[in-house]
Amino acid sequence: MSMPTxxxxHVARFKAKAMIKTLNSVRGNGTSLVSIVIPANGQLVxxxxxxxxxxGTAACIKSRTTRxxxxxxxxxxxxxxxxxxKCPPNGLVLFCGKGMTADSGTEK
Structure with a gap:
């Protein structure tokens, strides 16, 4: 396997910056977005x-849409x-849920 050039x-850095910019513009409606940060060597279990x-806790939310x-x-x-x-050596970050983008469209 060859070393990355x-x-x-530069392409990987550009993609990462574009992803961060996109994530920065997403806004959640209430508690509909979940962010999980797992440190290096974190326990996935x-x-x-x-x-x-x-x-189990979320199943008790009264609002059907939010639930x-x-x-x-x-x-x-x-x-x-x-x-x-297992958790990657540099940690893991997960962003999940429905959010509103700048153009008022929903994004999953």
């Missing part, structure tokens, strides 16, 4: 347990975490 590094507990949005975000986070067997 400086051009590849503990995070999954926390998400299961939050899912479904929160449950969907938690489910999405659980599905994304299943893709990892």
């Amino acid at each position: 400086t051009n590849d590094a 503990r995070v999954n347990q926390m998400l299961r507990e939050e899912y 479904l949005n929160v449950l969907g975000a938690i489910t999405s986070a659980q599905q994304r975490l299943k893709l990892y067997t």
Whole structure:
């Protein structure tokens, strides 16, 4: 396997900056966005347990729309975490849920 070139590094940095800019413009409606930050060598099992507990708590939300949005975000986070067997050495950040973008469109 070859070492990444400086051009590849510039492309990766550009993509990361574009993603951060997009995430910065997304706004949640109430509690419909879930942000999870797992430090390096973090325990994914503990995070999954926390998400299961939050899912049970979110099932009691009275507003149907908010409840479904929160449950969907938690489910999405659980599905994304299943893709990892252990936490990457530099940590992991997950953003899940329905948010409003600058052009007033909903984005998942």
